[in-house]
Amino acid sequence: MNAVDATDRAATQEEVEAPSLLTIILDTNPHAWALLADSLPLSKAVANLLVFINAHLAINYANRVAVVVSHSERAEWLYPTPADATLEQAHSNGDGENGNRAGTGGAVQPPDDANKYRPFAQLEYAIMTNLQRLMCTTTPAAISSAPSTMLAGALTRALAYISKQSASTNPTTTATTHFNYSDPSSVAGGNSLNPSDDTTTTSRSNQRLTTRILIVSVSGDLAETYIELMNAIFACQRLSIPIDVLKLAGDPTFLQQAADTTNGIYLSLSNPLARAGMLQYLMFAFLPDAAARERLVMPGEGEGVDFRAACFCHKRVVDIGFVCSICLSIFCEPLADGTCLLCGSHLSMANYGQKPVVVARPKKKGKKKRVVDGGVETPGSGRETPAPG
Amino acid sequence: MSPPKTSVVYKKANGSLTCDKRHLIWSPSIPSGATPSLKIAVADITNLQQTGEASAKVALKVLVKDDSYVFSFTSKDAARKEQVTVTDTLRDAIATIKAGAASSLVPAVGTPAAVQNGGGDAGQSASMAIAKALSAKPQDEGWYDDNRLKSDFQLQRSLLESSKALDERFRQALRDKPDTVSVPQFTAQFWSTRLHLLRAHAMEKSQKEGEYNVLPEIKYNTIIGADGEPIKTLNMTKEQVSLIFKQYPVVRQAYNETVPKPFADPKIFWSRFFASRLLKKLKGLRIEKNDPTDLALDPYLECQEASGPASTAHIPHIIDLEGNEQNTKFHLEGDYEMRAAKHDRPILHLLNQMSEKLLSHVAPEDGDAHAPIGMDEGTFEQLQLRDLAMQDTDNRVVLNVREQQRYTGTSGEDELSADARLYAKQDPNRVISSLQNDVQPRNLGSDEQGTLKLDRVLGYDSDDDDEDMDDEPNGGHTNGTSTRKVSVRVGSHAALTGASSSILSSVSQRRRNASSDAHGLNGLSQSVFDTLTITHNTTTEFLHYFWTLFLSGDSSRTSELTGLVSTLDRSLDRINAVGEQAEKERQDRLEKMRIQVKDYYPHMKKVEQVNAVDNGGQLTQITLSGELKPSYAANEAPDTEIEILEQTFDDNGNLKPPEAVLKVTTEQAELSPIPETPRKPTVPPFRDPQWEQTETSYLKTALNNLNSLTRSYNLMAPDLAKKPYFSLERELRTCFADVAPTVAAKIRERALAPKIKGVEVIGHRPGGVLDRFSMDGPAHVFDEVRPQYGFRQFWRDLFASKKS
16 A cells, blocks of 8 residues: 555665775885886876776765775785874864765865865875875885885785675664574575675665775785785675775785675786776776676786685795695695694694605515515595694 | 314424415424424415325425425324315415405515514514404405405496496496407496595495394284184394394393293293383383283382393483483382383383484494594583684694705796896886886876876866877876877777676676586587587597507506507597587588478568459459568679469369469569550549448447547546546547558458358258147147147147148
C-alpha cells in the first residue's frame, strides 16, 4: 500500500552514489626521483596528481582523499595535514578532527582566491607545503642509508586511516558487527574474523564508504619489507580494498602481486613517452571507483604477473625456495641448523638438493652396495615433513 | 596369539626362546622367571641358518651383523618342530619389517644395541616399554606411514581404478618410461609424489557406514505353512542382534537376565520379545490395553533406561534449555496424567531420541582422528554460546623471524639490486637540493598570491601544442624544468594520445582474455587437446622424476638417469609431434574453408546480363562476368578481366554457344577509346497501357485518400515534420523504375521457359464412369411404384451397358 500512495521513499535514497575515499601513496624516494628528473620531475608528477585528485573530488561532493608519502626513511601524511604539523605551523584553527574532511581542508590556510574552488585550493596548498616541509627535513645521511622506500609503513598508515574513516562513516552498522547469531559462519570462525569484514556484508545496501588505494611508485627493492608488505596486501584483500599501482620506475615484483590479489589495476609507465602521458593514465584508468569498475573492463597488464616471493632469511627474491612445512615461511637455501627461523620447528631435508652425480663412481661398488640398498627408496615428500616440535 | 616359547640351549645354558614380532628374546631358565638376558631385534637380523633337516642336532644360527648366536633346541620330541616354528615366525617378522621399512621412520628401533647381555632390570623394562610404544603406534596411524602406503599395491590399484585421469597418466608414463628404469622403481617414484592421494584414498576406503535404527528393519515374513496356516518367521542377523543390544541397553539387560533362566533358548527370548509390550515401547508405538502381557519382559517397561538415549545422558545441558526436554522428569506423582511414563509421547520425540542415540554412538568412532583439540563437542558448544561479543582476548601467536640480522647483515655489496647501485652513484646532497628546488611552489605554478595554476604547469594548452611538437620544447612557462633531453613534453598531446591508445589496447586485450572460455579447447579439436594434455602430463611426470633423481646425488642410479634423459628427449619429440598434428589440422581446416569460400564465391561473382533484340528480331543475351578490382599500380599486370559473351537464342529458347568472346581488361578499357559503333535504337519502355487504364481509378482514389490524410496531419504538424503530398505520375514512375531492373530477367525467363503444349486434364476420358455423374445426358426418371429404386438399381445403372 505504501507504494500505491507514493509514501515509499526508500528508493530515492539509494540513488545517491556512495562516497568514495581515495588514498594515494606517493613514493618520494629522492634517489629514484632524481633519476627520473629528466623525463618526469617530481613537481610535474605532483601537479598531475593534483589534477587527478581534484577530478576525484569533483565527481561526488562526498568524495574524500588522503595522501601518504612513502619517503626513504619514513612514511608521512601529506593530506590531511597531521596534527603535530599544524601545531608546528601555529595555524591550528581548532578543528583538528574535522580537518580530515576533504571539504574543510587541512589546517594549513590557503590563500584566498575567488577563482578557485575552495576545497581544491586548500588541498593543493596543504599538499604543497607539506611536501616542501618533508623535503626540507630530509637529510642526506638519511637517504644514503636507506636506498629504498617505506612502502609497507605507508600502506599500514593508509589502512589505519581507511578503517577509521569507514568506522566513522557507518556508525550504525558497526554496532551490528559484534556478533551475528543467525549467521552460522560467524560462530565457526569465532573471533578471528575481522569485524569490518562483517561490515562489508551487512552494510552494502547502506551508504558505505568505498575505498581504494593508489600507489604511485618509483622505486624497486621492496624485498626488505616483504613480510610487512604482504601482510598489508592481504589485509587489503580481506577488506576488499583494491590497490591500484602506477609504476613509474623500478622492478615490479610485489606491487604487481598487490594489484593482482586485491583486484586493482596495475600500470607500468616504463618509457619517457608513457610517463609524459601520466595524467591521461591517471584520469583514464584510475578515476573510476569500485562501483563503476563493476561495469567496466579495466585496463592493465592482465597476464604475466610476477608471483615470486622474497625469502625470509636474506630478503632475496627467489624463484625456487624452501618452504617450512609448518608455518610456510620461505627460505632461499636450506637452513644450517634445520630450525625454522619463524616457528622454530625442526626441519630435515631428504636427499634432495645433493650434488648431482651423473656418472657412476667406478670402484667401491661392493662396499657402497649395502648403503644403496637402504637408500633405494625414492625421496618421499613425506619424509621432509618433520613432527612439530 | 601367544608368542611361541621353546626351550633351547644358548652358550651351554638352558633357557627358553621367545619370539614376538620385533624381538627374539632368550631368557635363562635357571633362576625361574628371570628377566630375558639376550634380546635380538628382528630388524637387525641379517641371516638365519639352521641345521639340516636330517641331522640329529637341531640348531638355529642367527646372524646379526658381525655377531652370530647359535641356539640348540633341546626339547626331546619336538625339537625340530619348535625350531621350524621359531624360524617361520622370525621369517615372517623379518618380512613384515622389511616391507614396512620402519627403520627409517622410527630411528629408535634401529639404534639401540641389539644385544644387551646381562642387562639390569631397569634397562630391560625401559627398552620393553619403548618397544611396546613403538609397536602400538603404527597400528593407529597406519594412514600416515608413507612406506606402508607406497608398498600397498592393493590400495594403489583401487585408487587407479577410482580415478580415471590418474590411471591414464600412470599407464601413459609407464609406457613411455625408459627401459633402464624397472617397473618397481618407476611405480615407487610415481607414488612417492602422490602420497597425499594415496592417503586420502586410504582414509576414504576406511570410512564405513554409520548405524541405523535396527528395530523397524526387522520385520515378520509371513509364510504359508504346510498345514495351510500362515506362519510368521523372523530373520535376524548377528549384526542386527548386536546393534539392538547396543542401541537398546534395556534389551541387553533383559537378555542377560532372562536367557539362561526363564528362557532356555535365545530363540524363545526373541520370539517373546517381538511380541511384547517392551518392543512396542521401544519402537514408540502406543501400548494398547489388549496387548498381550509378558511376565518376564514387562518389568523392563518400567526401567528408566528404556527411555532416553543411553550415552547422551552425561552431557550437561546448562544453557540449552530446549535440549533439556529429555532430561526433564515429572515428579508430580499425584496425578496419573502428569506422570512422565504415562504421558503419550509424540512419535517425533522418540524419533529424535533415536537419531540422537545413533549419532552419539557414531561420534566416538572418529573421535580419535578428528576430535576438536582439547575439548569435546559439548564443551565446545558451551564455549561457543558464551562467546557473545567477540571480546575474547586475542590468543594469536606472534611470529617473528629470529636472528634475521645474522643473515641480512652479512649481505655484501654484490647483492645490491640494479636500482640500489644506481642510487649509490648519486650524491645525496645534490639529490636533496635538486628535489628541494623542484618542489618549490613556483614549479607547481604558484602565482603571487600562492594559488596554484595547475593548467599552466601541465601545459595543457591546445593552441601552442603544435608548436611544441614541431619546435624545440619551449620551457618558458614551465620554468625550464620540464624537458631537456627528451623531446616529449609532459602532458603534451602526443603523450596523452599515446597514453589513451595504450590503455585502450590493454582494455581490449583484457576483454579478449575475459571473454575467452577458460575451459575451451583453444581452437584445437578434442582429440588433439587430449593428446596434448596427456603429453603434458607425462612430460611433467618425467621431469619430476628426473629432478628428484638428479638432485638425489645417488651415484648408483646414474643408469636410470641416462635413461630418463633419453626419455625426456623423446618427450620433446612427442611435444613437437603434437604441435605438428595441431598445425596439420589447422591447415586442413583452412583448406576446407578455402574450398568452401571458392564454392560460395562464384555465385557472388559479378554477372551482368543484358538482353537485347537485334534487327532480325533475335533475342541476344550479353553476359558480363568478372571481378572488378581496382588495380593498384599501373605497371602491374592487369588482374581484372571482363569477359563479354554474345549469345543468341535459338528457336527453342536455348542459348547458342557463344560466337565471340571479347575479353576486356580494365586497363585496356581505360586507355583505348571506345569504338564508335552505330547505336541501336533503344527498346521502348515496357509499359502495359491496359493495366494502367484499369488501375487508374483505384490508384487515384487511394492517392486522394492518402493525400487527405497527409493534409490533416500537416495541419497539426510543425513545419519541420510536415510531409509532402503524393502525385500519381511520380509514384508510377518510381514504381516503373523499381521494377525496371527485373524486367529483362523476367523476359528472359519467359523466353527460356519450356513451351507448354496445351492444358492436359489427367484421369478423365470421355465415356468413362465419371461421365455418368454429369448432368449432360437426359435424366432417367423412375416410377416409384415398381420395385423401388434402391442401391442395387443404382449400382446396375452405373455399371450396366448403355443399352439397358
